[in-house]
Amino acid sequence: MIPLAVATAVAFLAALGMIFLYAPLEAVQGIPQKIFYVHVPLAWSTLVAVILLLAASLAFLWKRQPANDRLARSAAEVGALLATLVLITGSLWGKAVWGTWWTWDGRLTSTLVLWFLLVGYVLYRALAEGPREQTARVAAVIGVVAALDVPVIHLSVQWWRTLHPQPVVLRAGDVGGGLPGSMFATLLVSLAAFTLLLAVLVLARYRLAELEDEVEALWLRPALRRAPAGARTAPVL
């Protein structure tokens, strides 16, 4: 965990150095275009988090192993954070370039739908009462539904041609071809930094989920369940 965190910090320093010292200023947008180097990697990490959520949710529905549920709730919470940051950075970039904080464009709206689904997942896990197994099963279904939005987000710019630009990096048969080499290299370093950050956050959240399960298991043991009235009650984790 610590070597991974150090690698993430180094990657972020390299990315910031490249963004502000190496990547050229874009001719039309100028300085606000540098939001691109965090907005796109944030969107990428969100999609990876949701794919993790999908894989862990399906694995949980199939095998019913608590480890898969822990991974699913870790990926969902980190995904919700990253999706929030995607919307914030996108909104600021939109205001600078389009002159509006928000528009009901296909890409923006489908990303907002994903945000609602992820925040809904996190709230459901925090507030649901009842057997853990049942809560985990319902949450896994929400996780799968959230992941169904990923292809919609990806294809939204082709389905509904409104304000959000067409892909410049992942174009069919021409990866990175829409960008000058120095911008593409900077984007790749930033993508690596945010992917490492995702790994660190999911691992840290997974460790927390292990502790939550340990505490809950201790509360559910018979000796503690028979605690006298007025004794401490189980915490909401």
Next chain:
Amino acid sequence: MSYLVAAYLLLWIGLFAYLTHLGARLRRLRDELRALARER
């Protein structure tokens, strides 16, 4: 320029707030585990 500064600032504030939140939850759970272990 101000939009760029706001985007980077909010990004770091968001990440830092989440890490602080995780740290606080971790400490609370460890305390809870210790208290439960003492009770048993």
